[in-house]
Amino acid sequence: MISFELTEEQQLAQSMVRDLAAALRPAARQGDDREATPASVLDALWSAGIVQNQAAADGSNSSPILNALMLEELAAGDPSFAMAAGATMGFVSAIAAHGSPRQKNTLLPEFAGDKFRCAAVAIMEPDFAFDVAAIRTTAAPAGDGYRLSGVKSFVPLAARCDHFLVLARCDERLDAFIVDRGARGVDISEKKPGLGLRALETAAVSFDRVELGPGSRLGEPAGCDAQRLIDSSRAALAAIMTGAGRAVMEFAIPYVKQRVVHGAPLAQKQVIAFRLADMRIETDAMRWMAWKAASILEKRGDASRQAQLAYTYAGEQAMWIADEGVQMLGGHGYLRDNPVEMWYRDIRTLSVLEGAAGL
Amino acid sequence: MIDFELTSKDQEIIRLAHEQAEIARRYGDYYDKHEDELPPDQFPEAEGRPNPIVLAEETGDGSSGPRILHSLVMHEIYGGGLALHRARWGLGNTVLQTVATPDQFEKWKNHTIAIAITEPGAGSDPADIRTTATFDRETGEWILNGEKIFISQAQSADAAMVFSRFIAPDGSRGMTTFLVEKGTAGFTVGPQLKKLGIRSHDTCNLLFEDCRIPEFNHIKGDFKSTMSVFNDSRPMVGAMALGVARAALDFTRQKLAERGIEIDYRGGMRSRCAIADRFLRLEAAYEAALLTVMRSKWLEQRDVAPKVEASIAKAAGGKAARRITQGCIELLGPEALSEDHRLERCFRDGRIFDIYEGAGEIQRLIIARAILDYTARELR
Ligand SMILES: Cc1cc2nc3c(=O)[nH]c(=O)nc-3n(C[C@H](O)[C@H](O)[C@H](O)COP(=O)(O)OP(=O)(O)OC[C@H]3O[C@@H](n4cnc5c(N)ncnc54)[C@H](O)[C@@H]3O)c2cc1C
Numbered sequence: 001m002i003s004f005e006l007t008e009e010q011q012l013a014q015s016m017v018r019d020l021a022a023a024l025r026p027a028a029r030q031g032d033d034r035e036a037t038p039a040s041v042l043d044a045l046w047s048a049g050i051v052q053n054q055a056a057a058d059g060s061n062s063s064p065i066l067n068a069l070m071l072e073e074l075a076a077g078d079p080s081f082a083m084a085a086g087a088t089m090g091f092v093s094a095i096a097a098h099g100s101p102r103q104k105n106t107l108l109p110e111f112a113g114d115k116f117r118c119a120a121v122a123i124m125e126p127d128f129a130f131d132v133a134a135i136r137t138t139a140a141p142a143g144d145g146y147r148l149s150g151v152k153s154f155v156p157l158a159a160r161c162d163h164f165l166v167l168a169r170c171d172e173r174l175d176a177f178i179v180d181r182g183a184r185g186v187d188i189s190e191k192k193p194g195l196g197l198r199a200l201e202t203a204a205v206s207f208d209r210v211e212l213g214p215g216s217r218l219g220e221p222a223g224c225d226a227q228r229l230i231d232s233s234r235a236a237l238a239a240i241m242t243g244a245g246r247a248v249m250e251f252a253i254p255y256v257k258q259r260v261v262h263g264a265p266l267a268q269k270q271v272i273a274f275r276l277a278d279m280r281i282e283t284d285a286m287r288w289m290a291w292k293a294a295s296i297l298e299k300r301g302d303a304s305r306q307a308q309l310a311y312t313y314a315g316e317q318a319m320w321i322a323d324e325g326v327q328m329l330g331g332h333g334y335l336r337d338n339p340v341e342m343w344y345r346d347i348r349t350l351s352v353l354e355g356a357a358g359l
Numbered sequence: 360m361i362d363f364e365l366t367s368k369d370q371e372i373i374r375l376a377h378e379q380a381e382i383a384r385r386y387g388d389y390y391d392k393h394e395d396e397l398p399p400d401q402f403p404e405a406e407g408r409p410n411p412i413v414l415a416e417e418t419g420d421g422s423s424g425p426r427i428l429h430s431l432v433m434h435e436i437y438g439g440g441l442a443l444h445r446a447r448w449g450l451g452n453t454v455l456q457t458v459a460t461p462d463q464f465e466k467w468k469n470h471t472i473a474i475a476i477t478e479p480g481a482g483s484d485p486a487d488i489r490t491t492a493t494f495d496r497e498t499g500e501w502i503l504n505g506e507k508i509f510i511s512q513a514q515s516a517d518a519a520m521v522f523s524r525f526i527a528p529d530g531s532r533g534m535t536t537f538l539v540e541k542g543t544a545g546f547t548v549g550p551q552l553k554k555l556g557i558r559s560h561d562t563c564n565l566l567f568e569d570c571r572i573p574e575f576n577h578i579k580g581d582f583k584s585t586m587s588v589f590n591d592s593r594p595m596v597g598a599m600a601l602g603v604a605r606a607a608l609d610f611t612r613q614k615l616a617e618r619g620i621e622i623d624y625r626g627g628m629r630s631r632c633a634i635a636d637r638f639l640r641l642e643a644a645y646e647a648a649l650l651t652v653m654r655s656k657w658l659e660q661r662d663v664a665p666k667v668e669a670s671i672a673k674a675a676g677g678k679a680a681r682r683i684t685q686g687c688i689e690l691l692g693p694e695a696l697s698e699d700h701r702l703e704r705c706f707r708d709g710r711i712f713d714i715y716e717g718a719g720e721i722q723r724l725i726i727a728r729a730i731l732d733y734t735a736r737e738l739r
Contacts, residue, residue, distance in 0.1 A: 065361050077527065130627075131627040232464055267738075277674070288650035289643075295364075309646050
């Protein structure tokens, strides 16, 4: 039954995270400049319970819809910080949704405590024109387990992660493998800041013939439908891009009302006002698209189509919003005094990622 | 709870509407070529088939609600381009329902009433209308003079709700509405207008020359109440626009598949061909816009009377229909131009929705004023 109604719990979580995001906003520029997420931010994200909520040992608390709501709010504060929460969220919800009872029982409690913990889903690889349809990392059957080889790129907070969930080809199909950071052959490179999401401390992680036990395959012994991890990630990115687009719009509105050019506030010029109207139209549309994908995931339905459409649409529209946001501020938009140039970089980054966050 | 799944009741009614739209499609093609003829009240195939709009409006439990469902039914009907059952409801009926006295309502409740606002010198800005009614003290009648253009249902309606200036006996002036019945002396309906598309859509100009109207026909809709009928109809127009867009997408998907181009949603952008990628983006635009329609209709069902969301839905639907119908022809190439296929009519039909009932720019004015907290004077 078509409904946009939030439950009371969802409303509470949404407004709690909205306040948290506003409180974290002032640290965003510092995160970008110093190429690190401040420890205080990680602690704040953790103490808000965003991740632990899902970590009930049977996986029953994991809610893609709730996660989508929270990620949008966080991203409206700062997209990098949203990704910092979304990365571990992706790992935990993947275990909760697809893990065997043993995997859930051993891994989920690690994330239920009150100390910050970090793990990531590793999908992307350092190839130009990379595509999830052409993943090169392999897990070859070896003994009673597997031998993992390949390199994953853009792994969020890689140096802080305890585990990685690595997408790899295994007997012609895609599967996900739980790999401990300390396993022999795992090498985490220096963090490599790039265009955007610079606070996210992303790095490449290479797997050189890493020997994995039989229990490392997610959803042992049968494996999991790895496509669902990709779908979940696309829905998460759509929610984050919705929030990022909102950040730009909400920043631009007071600015153009106050900025006087040729004798009148910029906002009174239609070319500006109409672009803002389009930003509002598109952030709404992006949000409903992300919600729809999340709600299919929540019901464990086939979300591939909706997740793809939500992600593609959000990528298109959020980039447009960020671009026009910079333009509306003119030279001030180009300077690093304002956050809009940062969001412009962040959104280009978000819209080409796969797998770096999940619901 | 957030949910986007149609109930089985929803699906049943939508399936019915879809089936009727497919039957009506060939009539749509006929009237596209015979624009001076009016479609009948109902087509033979309507016999024994319930009107899905009525079913939608009457559903209660077990459905997503009457407003949502009605819009989804219109979405299906516009996919075929014509309804098997002609709409007996005009926007003039909405004015009657919201502002008429009980006696007035009783008298005309079974009439189809067109809405007549637009004039040669006043389209997007109805405050500029020149049509004027003066009061004749001797007979107690109003005398109406003026011209209305582009009026939907002009020929098929029983009456028109005419938005007009008035000069009252005491000299006071303002804007109001009069219900003018067909056959009233001094009221003439012009010929069918020649349009780019939606040629089965009855559209004419109206002329009022010393047209005398009894005081009882003074419905007294003011500017605000008359314009507020669009809060309900705007998302509906979005749904209709997207019905045309969906018909174009369905056809294009099928023809691409016949050429071996399947749309894969699993891989990423760099694993699909350019045509599939462009199709997928058009499909995303369709889905996104349809959700804004659902959102507005959902709010309406909760008695929220959305204004900004109604404008969002219309602007999104109108824009998506333009982009999608243009894009589908481009994807399928020259063969898609032929009148033998569906797309050329979709392309022409799909262009109206961003124009009537407040063009896209007018919707953006409404949205922008709301988010900038500006009055109509500050942003126009
Ligand atoms: C098939 C059809 C059916 C119709 N049915 C009806 C009907 O039943 N009843 C009725 O009363 N009318 C009807 N109309 C009229 C329709 O509502 C008007 O055509 C529409 O409102 C636009 O007015 P206009 O044509 O005068 O264009 P204009 O007002 O001249 O506008 C021209 C362009 O300028 C833009 N524009 C206008 N004002 C602004 C502004 N302030 N800022 C920026 N841009 C602006 C518009 O968006 C538009 O793109 C119908 C029209 C058609 C084509």
